[in-house]
């Protein structure tokens with residue numbers, strides 16, 4: 001199994017590098033977050049053995065035992081929370097994650113800020129945007145993001161690093177290129193309106209569409225299945 005995962009990581013890294021070079025960017029400009037939801041611990045250990053250190057989880061409850069268990073294997077792992085966070089779990093998230101990519105309300109941001117303050121840390125966050133306005137998805141609507149960024153940027157213990165989106169499902173990756181472009185455009189507009197904010201990160205692109213996302217400016221891609229194989233269905 002370790003061999004197989006070795007080949008998968010190599011292949012995905014090569015595809016990331018190819019996509020970046022198509023648009024004149026160095027491969028290091030893209031952070032690969034290996035998404036481990038529903039992935040058995042053994043496979044995550046294999047990925048760590050390959051030298052991988054940035055992992056993503058979409059649920060705090062599922063993540064905590066993995067974070068505990070694997071911190072002894074590699075203390076330098078950085079965990080990103082990529083799924084919707086309930087405000088009552090904000091405290092745990094602020095304690096255990098290196099970055100929360102899925103901030104989708106000002107209320108949640110305030111909770112994270114309060115906990116980060118008591119830990120004397122500044123927590124890097126991304127604001128999640130529901131670019132297509134899909135009712136089934138979390139995230140700010142594009143027209144709400146400006147006001148949210150303004151409010152959240154006042155919170156001293158959060159550092160807004162950029163924006164994140166989960167693109168709509170398309171038959172082909174090309175079908176959702178517009179969504180990635182829209183997120184980048186939104187970021188560029190915010191930068192112009194609020195010059196004190198750099199918003200360097202754009203987290204967009206998953207197993208089936210990360211190449212297009214990188215061409216459109218992704219600096220973080222969140223990849224599960226292409227690295228670990230199909231997930232077992234949740235029970």
Ligand SMILES: *Cc1c(COP(=O)(O)O)cnc(C)c1O
Nearest residue numbers: 035058082206207222223224225
């Ligand atoms: C599961 C998940 C991913 C990874 O999806 P794959 O299709 O397995 O690459 C990325 N982002 C979020 C928010 C997820 O929940």
